[in-house]
Amino acid sequence: xxxxxxxxxxxxxxxxxxxLGWIGGGGLTVLLVVALLIGLQLGGTPWRYRxxxxxxxxxxxxxxxxxxxxxxxxxxxxxxx
Numbered sequence: 001x002x003x004x005x006x007x008x009x010x011x012x013x014x015x016x017x018x019x020l021g022w023i024g025g026g027g028l029t030v031l032l033v034v035a036l037l038i039g040l041q042l043g044g045t046p047w048r049y050r051x052x053x054x055x056x057x058x059x060x061x062x063x064x065x066x067x068x069x070x071x072x073x074x075x076x077x078x079x080x081x
Contacts, residue, residue: 042053 045053
């Protein structure tokens, strides 16, 4: 006879160190506060710098979309490092 453990075995991705595991531990709150502070600072910039800010936003969004698409393409091809 084998003894069964009373603690469940965590599934892959359930561990706090897994993807997006930092969100539950207050990381989301910190991220929102930082985003709010950056938004307030950028809101006070003069209008002559708005074009550069829009270009920066576009570049960041493009980089994030490219990164996300790369991760999705890598997962769908079945290749893991």
